[in-house]
Amino acid sequence: MSLATRPAQARPAADAVHRTTPGDARRHELGAFLRSRRERIAPEQVGLPMTGRRRTPGLRREEVAQLAAVGVTWYTWLEQGREIQVSTQVLDAVARALLLDPSERAHLFTLAGADDPAPVKECPSVTPGVRLLLEQLAPYPAVVLNSRYDVLASNAQYTSIVGDLGELAPEDRNLIWMAFTPSQFREVLVDYRTERLGMVARFRSAMADHSSEPAWKALLARLLKASPDFAETWQRHDVMRPGNGIKRFRVPGVGLLRCEYTNFWLSPRQGSRMITYTPLDDETRALMDELPTRG
Incomplete structure (x- = not known):
């Protein structure tokens, strides 16, 4: 048989041989991150003696394993990006052994695809400076929400639209709850049926980042029990990131407000945010000057 007629041998496609999955990439990044954190720590920083000559800076793998009370082989595999099971308890021990700060610790758990059993709490979002800014935004309404839609603070103009939040029980000061149960917020929100879908x-x-937290689970359970409309919408499994847009309020004694709302983030990872409502037209601008200022 000549070379011209010899059947070609099947060869695996190059992209199949070298193909990597998102999990592979994340494990590789995890290993590189751990190495970088290990190499910046001097033995004396963690109470270890300087013994022998070191070819590389920082701690040795076996020293990190010793400090974290894990097996050397297991820690080596973790740095090598191998596909192994990693418990949150072990990740916590590694984070402490490597002296990770809050941001580094959060990054470690994200790369490992695990929930931090002791997450660092957010810094308070409603600082005196934020409260002062809310007041200075008058006559434009503004509110501070967390990612669960709890109302953390607002100015008097916003309160004049949605009602006196101080009269509500703390657990009811939540815009989703107010949108799906009888409230002034639902009454004045012109497009509340479509707005609720986005909310x-x-x-x-x-x-998705808080599914194990009691406050989130409690709010979800309350909504499912209180509102068949919410339960039906929840089953759609729609997801959406917060964004800016247009909202209409029909305020008794004032009129129709056509507003452009803008999110200003006050914490990392799209947590707490200030939302401002600015007039979309001259008529709304004039009406906003008439909003009651009782807080």
Whole structure:
């Protein structure tokens, strides 16, 4: 048989041989991150003696394993990006052994695809400076929400639109709850039926990072029990990230407000945010000057 007629041998496609999955890439990044953190720590920083000559800076793998009370082989595999099971308890021990700061610790758990059993709590979003800014935004309404739609603070103009939030029980000061149960907020929100779809989609998207937290689970259970409309919308499994847009309020004694709303983030990972409502037309601008200022 000549070379011209010899059947070609099947060869695996190059992209199949070298193909990597998102999980492979994340494990590789995890290993590189751990090595970089290990190499920046001097033995004396963690109470270890300087013994022998070191070819590389920082701690040795066996020293990190010793400090974290894990097996040397296991830690080596973790740095090598191998596909192994990693418990949150071990990740916590590694984070402490490597002296990770809050941002580094959060990055470690994200790369490992694990929930941090002791997450660093957010810094308070409603600082005196934020409260002062809310007041200075008058006559434009503004509110501070967390990613669960809890109302953390607002100015008097916003309160004049949605009602006196101080009269509500703390657990009811939540815009999703107010949108799906009888409230002034639902009464004045002109397009509340379509607005609620977006709110639920954003709530579901945010809950992916908080599914094990009691406050999130409690709010979801309350909504499912209180509102068949919410339960039906929840089953759609729609997700959406927060964004800017247009909202209409029909305020008794004032009129129709056509507003452009803008999100200003006050914490990392799209947590708490300030939302401002600015007039979309001259008529709304004039009406906003008439909003009651009782807080």
